[in-house]
Amino acid sequence: ETANYFWAKNYAAGLGLTYFEPLNLIADDAVTPRSVRSDNGTVKPVSFLGIILIYGWLAKTFGPWIIIYLTPLFAVIGIFCFYGITRRVFNDKIALLSALMLFALVPYWYYAARSMFHNVLFIDLLLIGIYFLIDGTRIEQMKRIKTDFIFIFLSGIFFGLAIMTRASELIWLAPVMLITWLAVWRFPKPLRGFGNLKDCFLKLFIFAFGLILALLPMFYYNQVLYGGWFKFGYNRPAAVEAQSKIAVNNVNAENINGIASSPRSAVDLLAMTKRFMPAQINIKQAGKSFINYYAIMFWHLFWPAFFGGIWLLYNWKKIDNPQKLYLVVFIISSMILGLYYGSWKIQDNPNPASFTIGNSYTRYFLPMYIMSLPLAALLIIKLSSLLSFPRKRESRVNYNEIPAFAGMTVLIVIFLILNFQAAVWGKEEGLLTMKNNLVKDAELVESMFSHIEPEAIIISERFDKFLWPKYKVIIGNLSDKSHPQAYAELAEQGIPLYYYGFIFPPGDFAYLNSRKLAEVNLELEIIKLDEESRIGLYKLQVTSNK
Template sequence: MPEKIFRNWRIIVLTSLAVIFFILYSWYPFQVAGSTNFKFASPDETANYFWARQYAAGQELSYFEPLNIIANDAVAPRSARSDSGAVKPVSFLGIILIYGALAKIFGSGIIIYLTALLAAIGALFFYGIIKRVFNENIAWLSALMLFVLAPYWYYASRSMFHNVLFIDLLLGGIYLLITNGVTPADLTKRAYRQWLLVFSSGIFFGLAIITRASELIWLGPAALISWLFYFKQTDWRKLILFLVGIFLALMPLFYYNQILYGGALNFGYNAKANNYLTPPSVAEKSEEKIISVNKIKNFVLPFGLNFKNAAKHFLYYYPLMFWYLFWPALLGAMMFLYRYQTRDKKQRLYFINFVAVSVIVIFFYGSWKIQDNPNPAGITIGNSYARYWLAMYVMSLPLAAMFFTALGNLFKPARLRTAIIAILIGASAAFNIQTAVFNPEEGLMAMAKSIIQDERRVNEIKAMIEPRAVIISERFDKFFWPEYKVIAGNLSSRAPLTAYANLVEQGAPLYYYGFIFPPQDLDYLNSRKLAAAGLQVEPVKLDEESRLGLYQVKSKK
């Protein structure tokens, strides 16, 4: 027994760390949910949580908003769309269906902790994968680094985003698939276990796809490359079973896409309603009768192809933001290439897929200018590039581990070698934790404090407005909805003015909550912009400390 424990000490330590990091990842959702009645920093998170609870309660993934009949479908939060009054999710449905299904069994209280749990388990899958591709030591170091990887930790804690869920489902699918490759004597004497592993792998891959179907842009090429590498060893029966597993996992998505969006392959993201959620070029072209080539281009490159933007964003969100991973990974990649001919087949496949995936995600996501941070100059982990490029960061870890190992091997005494590697891993962990947790602008501690403060301000506003009020807000709709009806917008745009006027005419209490208008801007709104629609705006409460104000939109007297 002691010998068996000694042989498996890495597994025992990693399992213990998985429990510890599940608790650490859960700190942020526990802190925020307990203090804000389940409010989130992003409208995507807010919507995903709302719809997951709806699904867990056995309710439909849509609701009817009667005011949208007169408001031209404007009454909806940012991460939802309204079609003739029917408000629906605009995100990929995977996280809603998976977490909602689990919440039906275990209760909705687990929803906000599921990503943290799966992230902890995902690190164990990652260890199993890298152990089979490289070796046990590289796998051990890679798994340790994944636990503390800043974007992984950050978005495991921001638990209603679907990026970490996608990565963990994919890791689970890959692990089950390559475990099937172990000889039957090593696995089990019963052949059906291998078939079960293949089928389960397909289920995991399918669940990953319904969680973020857009990742097929790189997952598809990576799968094709892998298949071509092992084409001669393909067991076609297992391949068919694998594809059956994928298809079965996709069926709930096809079903709800058909119900919600009118087609199995239609998604909320390509909606005509709420076009502010789609890049302008996509929104405009989706309504035109254009040739198939352009349609394919819009599907493959919805953000266009901009080499300058891609290079700039890559520089900001990898070498500069995560320099403590980039440089070790780059040096590890150079070491790998230096001895490329001596690498075995599976290691070459890993490296080729790493390069292919990195190039695709850099240009696919990097070409578009994404600014989630209210500060236009802010280069922070909260901007979407850090989660869109998560696969690239994770795949970099074994290369960084190779470099750390090589550096440690320069020292001959075994204890000194171990100490050097431990120092390198520890330093890397410290930088990652600083970025994910303690960064003063968008670290988890700063985010938790900001959300709690914003929720307290919004609660003061809620005490001043009618229960049936409609609130117009560009960034704070996530705090009012679903308790209140919201319009994701402002008072400066001409497009929704008719909707505002119709709501006021029908007697709906209409408010705007956002940054305080300077006196000249308020005069302009009342004398020209709103006056053209027969409206005026009056201040109700102005908070000079936060520079936020509540205004009521009324009929112009």
């Protein structure tokens, strides 16, 4: 989050997407925070560049103040587009309920509030693109302007921007786009709506042109930063979301992170897809992830959507072709998302037994959650309709709909309450808890600043977002094998070097000074300890007996 904001703000100010850190020439490129990499001293983003370029361009136009508000703004636009899409596929009532449920959906607003993650922006750009695509098959002419071709072009633009924001989502988006295109040929109207064969291929060309045009900035900066159009800054395929893995105090970062010692080389998008191979799929882990982060955590969405899907399958011969396509796309997307992301073993929370909304699975599964909403809305409407009773002929008022409407209202209100409660007051990582923790951590870090020289480098494993870019940082926990020599080289140059993190137990502190750090002629000195939070500030000094 901090890195994306930093680069977007830099881009808006015309400072580009790199800066030079001379200390990395002697520190083996170690002086970087998370989500940033250094190649021979040139520091650059480790991220899909979409959010940086889009928000940076908008900030260049409106000012940097707008950056933190853009994701919530796009989230609101996404809801309206979702309503329009669902209205075309199902009906007005399902569309209204689905949009209302999306308005309260926990992971959607949780990550919209944490505004510098890619996921919500990707979803919203995709929803806008789909909305324009659908309208491109509906609105043929307006004031003698072929608006269908304009909308198709805009659809390609927004699809391209979505891919630029999270190219890894092509793992499920590409098959879905192919299936949808094939369905256009297989199904009769009203699904087709692309006109004759000539218009159909013309619209496909216009869509592809818009998509490629939107991707050109990504191709350019990938070439400039990483040496190839389809190369990205991640260290290796398994590191696509490496920043989500955190090491717990006194545990070797090599064992938990799994990427700390990997060579720093750009990753080709084609190579990243190799992760989606049978040898990489862990069915058991994927099943656990799906159950914990969907069926259990969001049971109030899962079960209504499940039985709504069952109803569609049961009535398969009666439902419209767009609804059939929607269900097929939903099932295929969910399977790919569940197997691909679910197979990863991700632990953002230091407590491995804790399943909370802040874990990355909830944002990876976001497309699946959102596509579930119309199915859940369908079930709510069907259940509510059971409460209606036959209308009396002599009655002018349709009283038979009142019980159904009341039942539907009660179910929706329950859904909204459960979501707001989880998003705002959720245990450990609800927005209110997160805000209080951030304020507390920021105050603690601020209290340490008086002990740290402006030119100092701070080693930290989890708190770099509070330190950088005010201070230069190195990601580490002093127990890993990656950077001890770099620490020694920096200390020899007279650069103040600190460690900020969890307090070391006496035995570990003694071990570091007698063995680990002693091997590179360094020793650890206690500067300040906060026993309440178990956070300490230490200074690394060159030993006198070198």
